[in-house]
Amino acid sequence: MTKVLSLLMFLPFLAGSGARTDRQNEQQPSFEKIIFHTSACYGFCSIYHLQVEADKSLYLFAETVYKTDKDISIQRDTTKTGYFTGTVNDSLFAHLEQELKTIGLDTLEFNGVSCCDGSMITIIVYYNGKKKLLKSMFPPAKARKLIDILYAICGKSNLTKADRKFYIENENPIMN
Template sequence: MKRIIFITIQILFINCYSQKNESITLKSKTEIENYVRVSSKRFAKFELKKIHDFAPEGDAQDSICRRIGDSLKINEYYYKADFDNNGLVDFLLIGDDHNCDESRSIRCNFCSLVLMSFPKDSVKIHNINLGDGCFVPKIAQKNNQTVLQIYNRRRGVLSAKGNNVEQHTLIYKYDGFIDYNKRPVKHSIEKIEFSTSGCYGTCPVFSLVIDKERNSTFFAERFNFGTEEENMKKMSSFFNNNREGTFKTVITEENYNQILALLEYMNFANFQNKNMLYEEDSGSSILKITYDNGKEKIIEDYGIVGSYSLRKLYELLFELRMNQKWN
């Protein structure tokens, strides 16, 4: 059940937790740990930890993590940068979230976070991990922009040797870290359709349809409203096909344009048609984009974290359920 809760929260709000009226003048390991723990329930046990301090314990995952960290000379608890060029110091944190489901054999507690600093002492915490496992970050420069290079084990490749490491370059855009793309392609978006399926817990099940005039219909099936605890208590009634309702609205221009800008930047037409996160209890989603006079792009995503850009897009679509005035 912890794994379900992690995936659901990760898609929704972990990536953009906001804490206002706090200063990010952090000068020690203890200050940083305490700040993260107080700011987010998800990281209430977060501990800064050097990559080399993660004991291999005989499995391939930890061995790969240490090998990547050593090769990149990532040997500190945290690093400072300015990912959005706003003149304020951002923090890249490396550590252990102590949030692993101990009943599973796969380790899942290596964690990389970024604390983004904004004016008026506003701070947001971004989770850099894309699912479970070891995602080793390195600060780099690309076209006069500070970016993150992420190195991780290829999904489905368990060997500690050979060509089992992949690399992503992330840029801070649209209030999140997404895949860097130097050649965005503009499309005429005609319709966006997004639906999710259930999991072994209380993952939200719903579908959204948005046309080019921003008209939208929200089909709420189950677990879209209420807290985790409330939904757990109502689980039996949800599975008796008691739908939560159908709602309509016109998506605000600001939210709609943000989604369109992200789709344009990420070159959605070139994405894989199917993505798999190797988690047996994950939810899944289907994204269908109709564009350029009737062309269609369908992306099926088991795990709902197919890539960094897709994860951000899903987050924006999930948030529409709560940040619009539905009738």
Template sequence: MKKLLLLILILTFNLSFSQIEELKGKWISEQNEAISIIDTLDSFNGIMSETKYDYFLLKIKSDTLIFKPWHNSSDNNIQNRFELKLIDVNINSLTIQPISKLSIDFFKKEEPITFINQKQIIDKSFKFEKLIFHSSSCFGTCPIVDLEISSNRKLKLTGDYYVENSKRKDKERSGSYIGELTEEEYNKLIDLIIKSRITTYKDTDKNANFCCDGSIKTFVVYHNGIRKYYKAMISPPLLDELISFLQTIDQKSILTKTTDEFEFEK
């Protein structure tokens, strides 16, 4: 009997483990609804509708994904849970259906939603012209970055950085620079812009969420003769890699320090 119970526990664990491994990743729908799944032990799993985004703890129960607020994660508090029925998942796509009141209200629909894996996003029609990026200070050691990159790979950068694991300013990294991206890093930038889907987000000049003391990120992307503006403090998970790339671009580029003062488009 004990061996049978142990076998059942092992099979249950393996099932849950295989489920989470298959689900891990960042997924986005045609309407820019998104799901980010890191781990069942992590509170940075996220779901995003067209207008809202938040982080949650994740529990998998049979064919249901249960997202619970990290500050109120009791299994007994069923009214505070976002429940999504898992219909299908593979390396390319994820299909779920909102089934709890909160999840239906969040996504504003009861019908199944199909998401594609961020890694599978491509856009051969994308023509990059210029990117301007700003990241502000925060209550901590967030880098302050003002950056412009053109289609000829040339860049202008002004940055204030901090020594890792310290509140001391990194004087070596901080300052104003001119330089150029390598072809490899430039191609990576284009791929990150495409995979972030930032060119499809709604402009967020007046309706963005600036509630707290986090770093505010601003993007101005010129492409295909179009200007795209996006500004947010709590940004969608699909922007994470692009933001990280831009905030550490001084370590990826051939730069020359300058005393020039730059004016960047806001």
């Protein structure tokens, strides 16, 4: 009898902890893949097309890359252009996952502005069975850290030159 009473008293705790886990899963998205595109500008903006999978694998088409040093360079770095495959290093991937969990993907919005001289930033995130499209020349400050991480992945990942071209999804469904 005491065992039955103990079990009955313990059941609400089990049920409550499961509900909290469900709420935590809703708040912390599980991303399936993220796609990142940058465009040309009236200057020296590198152009990247990146896809990162949940297993850390990546596909990168570096269309135009400018040499970097302490100053802005006007020279293209042809050694870093082309099609690449590889993996995101553990540290960058952990930063990416953390940022995706905390940025608030469900409420994050880009304004779509494309008026001026800047690189158009496009991010497509697949998470929790959803697809989120974000596009703007001037993304909100809230997205700066995510964008910086994606740029870092383009430049600091373990990459191998691909032996063939591949397609990375863009925001235009006709092109997909």
